[in-house]
Amino acid sequence: MFFFLDSIGTFVFAISGALAAMNKRLDPFGIFIIAFVTALGGGTLRDVLIGHTPVGWMENLDYVYIVIVGTLFAIFFRRKIDYLRKSLFLFDTIGLGVFTIIGIEKGIATDLHPIISVAIGTMSASFGGVIRDILCNEIPVIFRKEVYATACIVGGVFYFTMLWLGFPSQLIYVLTATIVIGIRLLAVKYSLRLPTIQ
């Protein structure tokens, strides 16, 4: 179930990267690379910073295949994808929740402090998009206007709160994912954004 959600998240992140790349009129190689970093860049950065090398996708090719399929899907159905926008958004949000939890657990497995583990979870879920934006020569959107990383951070804080309260891990997973997904959905529905400061 967990792997299934993880795969769906990777697939949808890859599609969103491929769409961004097509908007920038990149060639198929560029589209694939942008899809790749959007889907796997956050986890790759996490693995490099904690010293878990070779990084994840080098040892488990399933992720690479999923990105390839996602890229092809985005290329061939690019004119139809508007009809799917709502489903894609939903899966993207699910990916956000699942990747946050996976990242947090990697932090715990590496004996890192809870604050660092939450940071790592947030990085896993949201920094693929940061790398995508840098490669596309944009200031990362999650630094400017989207409630995205914030949802991961709040979810991560609840994760550790529930862990300290002794909740069973299945429940922690479900509730953490629900919080991340819920915040993200509400933020988009009501166009909430963090205020800019100047």
Add this chain to the structure above:
Amino acid sequence: MFFFLDSIGTFVFAISGALAAMNKRLDPFGIFIIAFVTALGGGTLRDVLIGHTPVGWMENLDYVYIVIVGTLFAIFFRRKIDYLRKSLFLFDTIGLGVFTIIGIEKGIATDLHPIISVAIGTMSASFGGVIRDILCNEIPVIFRKEVYATACIVGGVFYFTMLWLGFPSQLIYVLTATIVIGIRLLAVKYSLRLPTIQ
């Protein structure tokens, strides 16, 4: 004393990152991330390249707390900070000297060649600003017009010269920092810059 200067440097680098982020009208999450990479990005890159993982700030949270405080300081006092510009510049320059020395010592501890150790010291002190500029979608300022990295390189060369001459390490620290700080202060005072070549 050394840790104290190191902390001051981190604090001021974080403030300078936060100010740059506010100029780009980022939201609070973006401001924090830019402050973070400006203060800790150079050392993080160094740690990744030499294989010292998990990277420094994951194992010593003091740095993370300092960046948080620096970010909040920059946000709340952003209208007053002009009055502090001179003090901030001075502390930024002290940070440059201290980070150069810390980086060089990490290189020595990793058994790297003196040339590589100087490169690592320079990277520790100045590449946080490079990552900041990339995230803010600018060509890094230290590649274009500031005498900044050059001060670190010259300081590093003197560090090893004094080491070979058998100077005591306390004296080496003080003199290296003085050289880096002195070059940087003179360069800014007289608007010196490296020539561009075209």
Add this chain to the structure above:
Amino acid sequence: MFFFLDSIGTFVFAISGALAAMNKRLDPFGIFIIAFVTALGGGTLRDVLIGHTPVGWMENLDYVYIVIVGTLFAIFFRRKIDYLRKSLFLFDTIGLGVFTIIGIEKGIATDLHPIISVAIGTMSASFGGVIRDILCNEIPVIFRKEVYATACIVGGVFYFTMLWLGFPSQLIYVLTATIVIGIRLLAVKYSLRLPTIQ
């Protein structure tokens, strides 16, 4: 012979980076850094992702010296370099072939899957230019219009095909390099590019 070609490739990649940096009117420090990342950035990224740290150029300074000489060459002969454009292009292409093979062999030595090894070979040969373009605030040219990485990928596929067919390694090297170089030369000669998709 192999080291010789490798050095020539590094030298020419450094020159191409330095020329790009001078076009952006960077100062000498910036020119050196761009030359450095163009020549050694792909291999550095590869080493970080597979966990081969300290990264290559920290342990073998020859590469650093070659980049320094390449940078100085580009600066002093920048007005003459147009006459050399054809030779430089040829050596750049040779570098592409040689770096692809070196990267693939590192992947094999790290026990990675052939698909990942081809990816690593492509990264070694072509991602220095990606980092150069990011630092120069451009969308990477190999994502947009150049048949460059594609040549490495095709060469890598042939490498493993020949390995499975039991070809002797000397022959595999020569043929793989020939394929990469041939595709790249033909693509430039006939202005071939991958189609953009929008």
